[in-house]
Amino acid sequence: MRVRARAQAQVSCRIRNVFPNNPPEREEPASSGMQIHVPDDRRPSLVDGALPTGLVPIHVSNLHAQHALRITAVSSDSSARVELVSATPILIAPGQHALVPIRVQLSTAFRLSCPLVITLTLTAQAQRWPPEEATGEFDHQAPKGMVLSQATPLQLECRRSVNQAFDFTFLDADGAVQLASALAPRSPCPSAPEASWSRGASWTTDLQATLPNARACPVIISFHGTGVSARRQAESYKVSSAVLAAELAQEDEKRRAWLSGVQKGDDWVFGSPNAWLIAPTRHGAHNWEGPGYRTALAALEHLHWLSRHPVFCSSAQQQSCPHECAASLRQQSSSACQRACSVPFRPPVSGSVSDALLNATHQQVGEVQCHARLADIDRLIVTGHSMGGHGAWHFGTHQPDRLLALAPASGWLSKEHYGDSNAWLHFDIGRASLDPLLAAVFEASFRHNDVDKHASNLKGIPIYHRVGTADRTVHPFFHRRLQRILQEQGISAHADELHNKEHWWWDSQKTNDGGAVFDQTFRDFFDQVLNAQPESQCKSGQKARLVVYDVATTGSKWGVRVLAQRMAHGKSLVEIGVEGPGAVVLSTHNVLRLSLTPLRACPELLQGTIRIDDQLMAVTGSFGQPLAFCLCANHSWSRCDAFGVPATHPHAVADQPFAIRPLNPEHLPWAVFINNQFMQTSDVAASIATSAERWQAHEIVLATADNSAALRSWVEAHQPVVTEHFAVNEAWCQLVWLSNASDTACANQSQRASPAASILLTMPAVTSGQVSSELGTQLLLFGMDDASLEALIANTVVPTIPPMARSPFSNMLPDWFMASAQLASEGLGAVRAAGFWQEKPIE
Structure with a gap:
C-alpha cells in the first residue's frame, strides 16, 4: 500500500474463519458463506402514505472460496411487494462484495404503520467456481447447487406531508x-x-x-460537505417561522409568498x-x-x-x-x-x-x-457548503447553460491545493524517478476539475459567494482568490465575508435566521433570481467564452459545446460573439469538433449565419436540436456527425454498468479485488465476466502475455476503430507487436528493444467488430507476467490515502501509459511513456 500523505498511517486487519471444519479445497456451500449486511442509509421515505421510489440496495458478501452465489429471489413477511430490479439473476463471485437492488411496492390495500418495518429474505443458489471450461459460462437458466437464504430487516421512515x-x-x-x-x-x-x-x-x-x-x-441543487448526510443538507435550508414572519411583515405580497404552505404551529x-x-x-x-x-x-x-x-x-x-x-x-x-x-x-x-x-x-x-x-x-440555482461549496463551483463552471444563479459557501477551488488527499505528485516517492514531462501528462488528466481554470464560463450568471473570516477549515484565501479571478474576467459576482464566523454557523444576525446557507441574504438572493424575468443572454454586441479541458464533463455556453479536442485534455477555448441579428462569430483554439444548440435564451443562434474561424456558413435549426461542425484535415470547417467516437478516458469505464473480465481464469481473484475496491470507495459493484461470455459495452480487461490468442482477438477487434479515428500511440503498438497482430500504422513506429512490463490502455468498446452504439469504454490492464499485472493493479486500484480514497480510475490517469518492471518498487516513477488518444480530423 503506497501511502501518499503527511499523516501517519495506521493499518488494522480482522480475520475470521468462516468454515472452521470445512477447508477451502473441500468447501461445500453453507448458509454462513452468504452474509447480508444491514441496509445502509440509502432507504426511500414514505411521503404522505405513498412511496414515490422504492429502490433499496442490499449489500451481500460471498464468503465462499470455491462457490459463486446466484441471487434468484427476494421475499418479505408483509403484504408489501418486493422484487429484484435485475431481470436476470445476479451472480456474486467468491470473495466478492455486491449490491443487490430490490424494489419495494405498496398496494392500495396496504395497512401502513410508521415507521414501516418489513423483513426481507434473500434467496441464492451456490454453484462451483469457476464455471465449466467447456463453455466458460454460467448456466443462468437451470438452477444448480445448494439453495441458501438469509433474512434482514428493512425500516422505512414516514414523512407526514410533501412540505417535509x-x-x-x-x-x-x-x-x-x-x-x-x-x-x-x-x-x-x-x-x-x-x-x-x-x-x-x-x-x-x-x-x-x-x-x-x-x-x-x-x-435549487445543494451539495453537502464531508460527513454531512443528504437529509441534513436539505434540512439546513430552514428558518424559524417567527423570524421569517418578522422579516416579511413590511414586505410586498410577492415576498410574503415565503410563508405559503406553512401550517399553523410549524416552528420552522x-x-x-x-x-x-x-x-x-x-x-x-x-x-x-x-x-x-x-x-x-x-x-x-x-x-x-x-x-x-x-x-x-x-x-x-x-x-x-x-x-x-x-x-x-x-x-x-x-x-x-x-x-x-x-x-x-x-x-x-x-x-x-x-x-x-x-x-x-x-x-x-x-x-x-x-x-x-x-x-x-x-433552470438551476446551484449552491453548497464546504466540499459542497467546491461542488457548486465545479458544477456551475461545467454546466453554465443550466444555471439561473450560483451561490457557493466556504468552498475550495481544487482538492490538490486544499489538502493531501489528491496531491500524489507531492507525496509519492515515485516522484523522485518520474520524468517531469510525464508528470505533466498525469497532471493534465485531472486539471479539468479546477474551478479557477473554468471561471470565464460563468459570465452573465448571477453569483453570490461567502465565507466566514474566522474559517479555519477552508481558508478565506480560496474565496478571495476566485473573486479576483472573476473580476479579471470581467464577471460580476458579489463576495461576502462574515465577520468572526467560522466554517459553519446557524445564526447570522438573529437566532435561527437560516445561518450559513439560508439566512436573509441568501433568501433574498434566491428570491431575486426566481422572480426575475428571463431575457436573451446573447444580445447583439455581447460576448462570451467557453473554456474546456475535458469534453466528457463540460456542457455548453450559449448553446456552444466542444465535442472533441485537437490535443486531448489541453485547454480548448471558444470565443462567442453576436455581431447582429442572426450573425454569430466563433473563434476557436484546440477544437476539433463542436456543436451548436439553438436556445430560447439565445434566439440569435437559431437562424442566419455563423462564422467559425473566419469561415462563413448558413445556419437553420430548431430549439434544442444540436448542429455539429468538424474541423477537417484541410483546416476548414464543415457540418458533421454530432457524436463521433465515444470518450476513451479511464474514468468513463465506470460511467455505466460495467464488468471486469480476466482473460486468464487464474486472475479471477484480482477481478474480485478490483470490484471490492469500487464497492469500498464508491458503492458500486461490477459483474465478473469470464473469457467466453459476451462482451459488454463497459469492461475492465485483465491480461498477460500468456493470453496471446485472446489478446490478439481483442487487438484485432479494436484495430479498425484505431485506424479510422485515432493516431496510434506507443502503448497500442506495443500490444500489436506482443500479440503478433498487424497494423500498418505501427510499422512506422520503432519497436522498443525491451517492451514495457505493464500497460494501461483505454479504448472505445467494440462488440462484433463495431464501435458499440452504447458509447462504452474498455480499460485494458496488461502485464508481461503475473508480477507485472499485480504491480499495475497495486498502483492504479489500491487506495493510497485511506479512508479518503477515490474510486478506482476516476482521476489522475491519462488514457494510456507504459511502465517498466520497476513499477512495484518505484511506483509511477517507473512510467516510461504516457498520453491521450488523439482523434484524427475528418478528410
Missing part, C-alpha cells in the same frame, strides 16, 4: 442505487411555456400544448415556496468530481420524473382534472382520471442515465401523473 424533506432512491448511470433528499415547492409553480428557457427543451412546449395548466418549477419553514430543493449524495472522496458529479446529474434527471408522482398533486392539479378524480388520483385507479390528468413522459434533457434505468426507478409513477410541481432541471 424526504429521501428518494434512484438508479445512477452506473447502475448503483443512490439517494437524494428533496423538498417540494410549497406553492404551485409558475406556468410552463418558457420553463426551459436556458436550453429550449421541447418537453415544456409539448406539455403546454397537452395541458394548458401545467406548471414547472426551477430547482423549510425550502422555497416556488422551487424544488434537492441534495444529492454519494459515498466516497469524490469531492463532487467524477462519480459525485455524475451522480448529481443523475439525481436531477430522476427528480424531473419523480416530480410527476401523484403524491405531489395540489389544488392546481385538480383545476385541470375533474373534481371527482381527486380521491382516485392518489390511488392511481380511475381510467377517467387517467385520461384527464395523465402527462406523457419526456426523456430528461441531459441524457446521462439510460432509459432502462429511468424506467426501472420510476415504475410506481404509473399512468396518472402530476403536473403542478414539475421540476425543470434546466
Whole structure:
C-alpha cells in the first residue's frame, strides 16, 4: 500500500474463519458463506402514505472460496411487494462484495404503520467456481447447487406531508442505487411555456400544448460537505417561522409568498415556496468530481420524473382534472382520471442515465401523473457548503447553460491545493524517478476539475459567494482568490465575508435566521433570481467564452459545446460573439469538433449565419436540436456527425454498468479485488465476466502475455476503430507487436528493444467488430507476467490515502501509459511513456 500523505498511517486487519471444519479445497456451500449486511442509509421515505421510489440496495458478501452465489429471489413477511430490479439473476463471485437492488411496492390495500418495518429474505443458489471450461459460462437458466437464504430487516421512515424533506432512491448511470433528499415547492409553480428557457427543451412546449395548466418549477441543487448526510443538507435550508414572519411583515405580497404552505404551529419553514430543493449524495472522496458529479446529474434527471408522482398533486392539479378524480388520483385507479390528468413522459434533457434505468426507478409513477410541481432541471440555482461549496463551483463552471444563479459557501477551488488527499505528485516517492514531462501528462488528466481554470464560463450568471473570516477549515484565501479571478474576467459576482464566523454557523444576525446557507441574504438572493424575468443572454454586441479541458464533463455556453479536442485534455477555448441579428462569430483554439444548440435564451443562434474561424456558413435549426461542425484535415470547417467516437478516458469505464473480465481464469481473484475496491470507495459493484461470455459495452480487461490468442482477438477487434479515428500511440503498438497482430500504422513506429512490463490502455468498446452504439469504454490492464499485472493493479486500484480514497480510475490517469518492471518498487516513477488518444480530423 503506497501511502501518499503527511499523516501517519495506521493499518488494522480482522480475520475470521468462516468454515472452521470445512477447508477451502473441500468447501461445500453453507448458509454462513452468504452474509447480508444491514441496509445502509440509502432507504426511500414514505411521503404522505405513498412511496414515490422504492429502490433499496442490499449489500451481500460471498464468503465462499470455491462457490459463486446466484441471487434468484427476494421475499418479505408483509403484504408489501418486493422484487429484484435485475431481470436476470445476479451472480456474486467468491470473495466478492455486491449490491443487490430490490424494489419495494405498496398496494392500495396496504395497512401502513410508521415507521414501516418489513423483513426481507434473500434467496441464492451456490454453484462451483469457476464455471465449466467447456463453455466458460454460467448456466443462468437451470438452477444448480445448494439453495441458501438469509433474512434482514428493512425500516422505512414516514414523512407526514410533501412540505417535509424526504429521501428518494434512484438508479445512477452506473447502475448503483443512490439517494437524494428533496423538498417540494410549497406553492404551485409558475406556468410552463418558457420553463426551459436556458436550453429550449421541447418537453415544456409539448406539455403546454397537452395541458394548458401545467406548471414547472426551477430547482435549487445543494451539495453537502464531508460527513454531512443528504437529509441534513436539505434540512439546513430552514428558518424559524417567527423570524421569517418578522422579516416579511413590511414586505410586498410577492415576498410574503415565503410563508405559503406553512401550517399553523410549524416552528420552522423549510425550502422555497416556488422551487424544488434537492441534495444529492454519494459515498466516497469524490469531492463532487467524477462519480459525485455524475451522480448529481443523475439525481436531477430522476427528480424531473419523480416530480410527476401523484403524491405531489395540489389544488392546481385538480383545476385541470375533474373534481371527482381527486380521491382516485392518489390511488392511481380511475381510467377517467387517467385520461384527464395523465402527462406523457419526456426523456430528461441531459441524457446521462439510460432509459432502462429511468424506467426501472420510476415504475410506481404509473399512468396518472402530476403536473403542478414539475421540476425543470434546466433552470438551476446551484449552491453548497464546504466540499459542497467546491461542488457548486465545479458544477456551475461545467454546466453554465443550466444555471439561473450560483451561490457557493466556504468552498475550495481544487482538492490538490486544499489538502493531501489528491496531491500524489507531492507525496509519492515515485516522484523522485518520474520524468517531469510525464508528470505533466498525469497532471493534465485531472486539471479539468479546477474551478479557477473554468471561471470565464460563468459570465452573465448571477453569483453570490461567502465565507466566514474566522474559517479555519477552508481558508478565506480560496474565496478571495476566485473573486479576483472573476473580476479579471470581467464577471460580476458579489463576495461576502462574515465577520468572526467560522466554517459553519446557524445564526447570522438573529437566532435561527437560516445561518450559513439560508439566512436573509441568501433568501433574498434566491428570491431575486426566481422572480426575475428571463431575457436573451446573447444580445447583439455581447460576448462570451467557453473554456474546456475535458469534453466528457463540460456542457455548453450559449448553446456552444466542444465535442472533441485537437490535443486531448489541453485547454480548448471558444470565443462567442453576436455581431447582429442572426450573425454569430466563433473563434476557436484546440477544437476539433463542436456543436451548436439553438436556445430560447439565445434566439440569435437559431437562424442566419455563423462564422467559425473566419469561415462563413448558413445556419437553420430548431430549439434544442444540436448542429455539429468538424474541423477537417484541410483546416476548414464543415457540418458533421454530432457524436463521433465515444470518450476513451479511464474514468468513463465506470460511467455505466460495467464488468471486469480476466482473460486468464487464474486472475479471477484480482477481478474480485478490483470490484471490492469500487464497492469500498464508491458503492458500486461490477459483474465478473469470464473469457467466453459476451462482451459488454463497459469492461475492465485483465491480461498477460500468456493470453496471446485472446489478446490478439481483442487487438484485432479494436484495430479498425484505431485506424479510422485515432493516431496510434506507443502503448497500442506495443500490444500489436506482443500479440503478433498487424497494423500498418505501427510499422512506422520503432519497436522498443525491451517492451514495457505493464500497460494501461483505454479504448472505445467494440462488440462484433463495431464501435458499440452504447458509447462504452474498455480499460485494458496488461502485464508481461503475473508480477507485472499485480504491480499495475497495486498502483492504479489500491487506495493510497485511506479512508479518503477515490474510486478506482476516476482521476489522475491519462488514457494510456507504459511502465517498466520497476513499477512495484518505484511506483509511477517507473512510467516510461504516457498520453491521450488523439482523434484524427475528418478528410
